[in-house]
Amino acid sequence: MNLLWGLLTGIVFGFLLQKGRVLRYEKQLGALRLQDMTIIKFMMSGILVGMVGIYALTGFGQDVLNLKATILGANLIGGLLFGIGWGLYGLCPGTAIGALGEGRWHALFGIVGMWVGAALFATLYPWLTETVMTWGDYGKITLPDILGLNPWIVIAVMLVGVVALFRWFEKVRL
């Protein structure tokens, strides 16, 4: 049953990714070259809606949060390495699979690369867990936690800020 939900969720996700046209190399590089903000609009819209809904669920007493640990070394160095690869490949793990679905079979080269990257990570894992993955380990924390604010204040500020960003994108036609 769980697997069936996964399949359904994936079909809707893939459908929306394709309709939003974010599966394209052109759209991803367009954002990184600051020429076309389609993927930012798509992603941030999803985040704004999701954020309100997720925190509403927690407000109704459902303990739904499933946070990833904040480890400065791992998040920042890993994040930068991902970014380097993303700039070269022009697709991310989820969109690579979707790109394949709409016929962009050049995504395969990077998919094979990602398997190699995963194997490389598995090889270096014992060393990484003793070094980079211990640097600045703060555990599972949220922005409202470290700011000492009610989550809804943070959500309100993000809503206003991101909508202002969207308005600016439309004004300068990005």
Added chain:
Amino acid sequence: MRKFDDGGWNPYVAGALVGVLAILSVGLTGQFLGASTTFVRMAAAIEQVVMPARVEANEYYQRVAPRFDWQAMVLIGVLLGAALAAWHDRSFKCEAVPPMWAERFGPNIWKRGAVAFVGGIFAMFGARLADGCPSGHGLSGLMQLSVSGFLSLAGFFIGGLVVANLVYRRNA
């Protein structure tokens, strides 16, 4: 500047619907969207065929074992959903080299393939080190206001901005 516009949906609307999908998924099944863990499981499954002893002995593959789970089904769904959407508006296209790349670096499949392959290695290594990709850290992390999501996403974009602009710098 929107050079490659091509009849898709309004990205704000499509993105907002992903937000609704995420809320439903979390509310009904407790699952947050993600993608990169499945690539580890796929790598482990491939290695299990080629060199099973290594998978057996590897600490990370023992944690992220080659099994079929919810997220793997999501990725199969993404493949099908994208194909369905492309079929629906006839935007399915067998494409060997992305047009933006071809315009700048020519139509050679192997030249593009080599760069994408190296990019894929960095991207997945980085995603596993950061413990997430733009789905897991970006979408799911930020909608929970997770500090790890904000930090990782900043890394994704800083790294990506620098490299993309180096690749496409003038006179390259």
